[in-house]
Amino acid sequence: MGELGSAPVPALSARDHVRGPDQAPLMIQYGDFECPFCAVLHTRLAGRPLRCVFRHFPVRSSHPRAWAAACAAEAAALQDRFWAMHDALYADQARLEDPHLWLRAEQVGLDLERFEADRRSDAVVARVRHDFQSGVRAGVVTTPTVFAGGRCYRGVLDDATLDSLSRGG
Amino acid sequence: MTDGSQAGIIAPGTAAPEFRLRREDGSEFTRNDLEGQTTVLVFYPFAFSPVCTDQFNLYEELLGEFTARGATLYGVSCDASESQAAFRQKLGVSIEQLSDFEPKGEVSRAFGAYHPDGMSQRALVIIGPDGVVTWSYLAPSPGDLPGANLIFDGLG
Numbered sequence: 385m386g387e388l389g390s391a392p393v394p395a396l397s398a399r400d401h402v403r404g405p406d407q408a409p410l411m412i413q414y415g416d417f418e419c420p421f422c423a424v425l426h427t428r429l430a431g432r433p434l435r436c437v438f439r440h441f442p443v444r445s446s447h448p449r450a451w452a453a454a455c456a457a458e459a460a461a462l463q464d465r466f467w468a469m470h471d472a473l474y475a476d477q478a479r480l481e482d483p484h485l486w487l488r489a490e491q492v493g494l495d496l497e498r499f500e501a502d503r504r505s506d507a508v509v510a511r512v513r514h515d516f517q518s519g520v521r522a523g524v525v526t527t528p529t530v531f532a533g534g535r536c537y538r539g540v541l542d543d544a545t546l547d548s549l550s551r552g553g
Numbered sequence: 554m555t556d557g558s559q560a561g562i563i564a565p566g567t568a569a570p571e572f573r574l575r576r577e578d579g580s581e582f583t584r585n586d587l588e589g590q591t592t593v594l595v596f597y598p599f600a601f602s603p604v605c606t607d608q609f610n611l612y613e614e615l616l617g618e619f620t621a622r623g624a625t626l627y628g629v630s631c632d633a634s635e636s637q638a639a640f641r642q643k644l645g646v647s648i649e650q651l652s653d654f655e656p657k658g659e660v661s662r663a664f665g666a667y668h669p670d671g672m673s674q675r676a677l678v679i680i681g682p683d684g685v686v687t688w689s690y691l692a693p694s695p696g697d698l699p700g701a702n703l704i705f706d707g708l709g
Contacts, residue, residue, distance in 0.1 A: 385618055387705075389705045390705075390706050391702075443613075445644055516614075520705075521699065522701050522702070523700035523703075
C-alpha cells in the first residue's frame with residue numbers, strides 16, 4: 385500500500401468526487417457505504433449549501449460489503465455516475481450484495497458489462513485504496529470522519545454543527 | 554518522550570520490564586515472547602466499548618502492512634481472557650488479545666499505561682526484537698483513538 389505514516393489530509397484534487405456549489409464551504413468526508421452512521425450523515429447533508437467531497441474508507445471486518453460497494457461507486461464514476469451510485473447505495477444499505485449492485489447499475493443508467501469489468505479492475509481497487517491510505521495517514525480511525533473548517537470531526541455531525549459549517553464557521 | 558505522549562508511559566530506549574500476561578488459551582505471554590520479533594502492544598480500556606471496536610477493525614484491515622514491516626500486534630486490557638476472546642470474535646478480527654486481569658493492571662502499570670479509573674489507558678508501545686522499547690504513545694484520553702498512522706510512524 386506504500387507509505388502509511390502520518391501526513392496531512394490531502395487537499396481537494398482533480399481526482400476527488402465533489403459536489404455542491406463552488407463557493408460553498410468545503411467538507412471532506414471519509415466514509416463507507418455499509419456504515420449506518422455515514423447513512424445518517426448522508427441524510428443530514430441533503431440540501432445543505434456545502435461543497436462535499438467523498439473519499440472511501442472501507443473496513444472489512446466492520447463492514448464486509450463496504451469494499452465491493454466502494455468499487456461499485458468507482459466503477460460508476462468511470463461512466464460519470466459516481467454520485468448517482470453513491471446516493472443509490474446509501475438509499476438502501478440492507479441490499480449491498482452483487483444482484484443489488486447490478487440492479488442499481490441498471491437504475492443509474494450504466495453499461496452493465498463495462499460496470500462489471502470495471503468494478504473488479506486493478507485500477508478501481510487502486511483508486512479505493514488510495515483514498516483509504518490517505519485517510520489512514522491523516523489519522524482516520526472511524527467513519528464518518530469529516531475534515532472541514534480546519535477541524536476534524538469523528539462520527540456523525542449533528543445539525544447544529546452542519547449549520548455552522550454551512551455558514552463557513 | 555514522543556509527540557503526543559504524556560508523563561508515565563514507558564520511554565523509548567528502556568528495556569521492557571519483566572511481565573506476565575495471559576493468552577486466550579490460558580498460557581502465559583512474558584518478556585521472553587518479545588524476543589526475535591517486533592511487538593506492538595495496543596493497550597485499550599475495555600472489551601466491547603465502541604471506540605475500541607473501531608480501533609481494532611482498522612488495525613485488522615492493515616494487518617498485511619504491519620506484517621510486511623515485521624510487526625506483530627497484540628491487544629492488552631484488564632478484561633478477563635474470556636471477555637477478550639468474545640470481543641475479538643464479535644469484531645471478526647484476528648489480533649491476539651492478552652489479559653492483564655490478575656493481578657489487575659499490573660502489566661499496564663509497569664508500562665505506564667494504567668488509568669486511575671481502573672482500566673488500561675489507551676496506549677501503544679513498540680518493542681524491538683531485543684526487548685527494548687523503541688517507541689511509545691499514550692493517548693490524551695481513553696476516548697482518543699490512535700490512528701494506525703502513529704504505529705507506522707513508530708515502526709519507521
